[in-house]
Amino acid sequence: MRRTKEEAEKTRVAILASAEHLFLERGVAHTSLDQIARHAGVTRGAVYWHFQNKAHLFHEMLCQVRLPPEQMAERLSSQQGAGSLQVLWEMCLEALLLICHDERKRRIFTILLHRCEFTEELREAEERHHEFIQQFLHLCEQLIIKAQHPLQGSLSPRTATMAIHSMLVGMMTNLTSVGYSPCSDNDLEQVVDSAFRGVFLNWKAPQRTLQI
Numbered sequence: 529m530r531r532t533k534e535e536a537e538k539t540r541v542a543i544l545a546s547a548e549h550l551f552l553e554r555g556v557a558h559t560s561l562d563q564i565a566r567h568a569g570v571t572r573g574a575v576y577w578h579f580q581n582k583a584h585l586f587h588e589m590l591c592q593v594r595l596p597p598e599q600m601a602e603r604l605s606s607q608q609g610a611g612s613l614q615v616l617w618e619m620c621l622e623a624l625l626l627i628c629h630d631e632r633k634r635r636i637f638t639i640l641l642h643r644c645e646f647t648e649e650l651r652e653a654e655e656r657h658h659e660f661i662q663q664f665l666h667l668c669e670q671l672i673i674k675a676q677h678p679l680q681g682s683l684s685p686r687t688a689t690m691a692i693h694s695m696l697v698g699m700m701t702n703l704t705s706v707g708y709s710p711c712s713d714n715d716l717e718q719v720v721d722s723a724f725r726g727v728f729l730n731w732k733a734p735q736r737t738l739q740i
Contacts, residue, residue, distance in 0.1 A: 539578065550564055556582075560582075561582055581652070583651065587657075593626075603615055603619060605671070612674065617734060628710060628713075641704050642701075672689060680729050688728075692727060
């Protein structure tokens, strides 16, 4: 039984790897489950054993490179006050650093941002993706409210959250674009820091302790 489980997991990993390769090469909408099965060297039935449909497969691929909402909530609520904002700052910086330093994460985010058309077939995956974004926005807004750090000008916690999220999406899009020049770790830190300075009054960036 153990060997069977190990073989099943190897098959699942192979299917995900083939999907990643073909999605990046052809785009998600133009890749079929038959093509993924042939590339992985398995039957179509094996694909359906592990994944309900292409939307489910695509969602599982994304789950490999981003924190589940439960872990995200745990990290964001691990401290109170200014400490919680520092955790948010570190999470934003970590997300960008990993795209630069982790080839697999960069490939998968390239697929999401540049090689994916949310067709009817992918409606389930699109809904899950939007749900993840809304959870992130909600957690950030609640964190900003609880931190009670003064905001710039007339910004509300909601607009401050939107500004931080827009910075993240914009940088991720740039970092995964064809021909985009790589950023140094210090460049990325300054980008994140400038976004936080534009949102929080008298913001002082914490010392970076991340080792990516």
